[in-house]
Amino acid sequence: MSKQPIQHFKHARFLAWVTLLCASSVVAQTANYGAINVAPGFEPSSAIATGSTAGSYSLFSIANRDRDNNFCIGYSTSATPDHVLTLQKDFPHLKLELRSGRTSTTLVVKGPNGVIRCGIGSIDDKNWKAGEYQIWVGSKDEGVRGNYTLLIRE
Structure with missing residues (x-):
């Protein structure tokens, strides 16, 4: 043979x-609106992104609960993440905050090893591991359209 x-x-x-x-x-x-890449000590102005949500794709279908067993709610534009955040190293603390005027916005963040974080208007959490995070921004109510600014802070 x-x-x-x-x-x-x-x-x-x-x-x-x-x-x-x-x-x-x-x-x-x-991602629908691009990528953000940060390392500890990053300039706050380097971790700002903008986008809009059309409020038609259920974020519950991406993740129904986060690592703290909270429900993930809201409606995003699509199944594609709005932003991809890459952390070059571990962060002991990060805050992701949405500014969206009168539109009530929600967040779903899917990180390394499938760790899910969800929030309404912001996520303020500890122990962010280095790696890639997919971020979906949604409106709290289905069918609501709105623009937002995403701020990431240490």
Whole structure:
């Protein structure tokens, strides 16, 4: 029996694995309004993002409860995260705050190892691990449209 077919099979499996990893990386970094990349001691002005929500996609379908067993509520524009936050190192504390005028806004944040955080208007929490966080911004009530500014602070 020749070793050549086995070698081709191994190479094909390797190429399939590399292709999958590359595709996953691109999908994970896709966001409706872009990415934010921070390290401890970041300038507050470097961690501001803006966007809008149309209030039609249920955030409950992304995550029904967070790590503290709180319900995740609100309606976002789509299943695609609005922002991707990359933390270069662990943070002992972070606050994500939405400013949206009269629109009542909500947040769902999905982090490394599937850790979920949810909040109405803001999330102020401890023990943020280095890695990538997908952020969805929603309106509290379905069908409500509004613009927002997302501020991230240590």
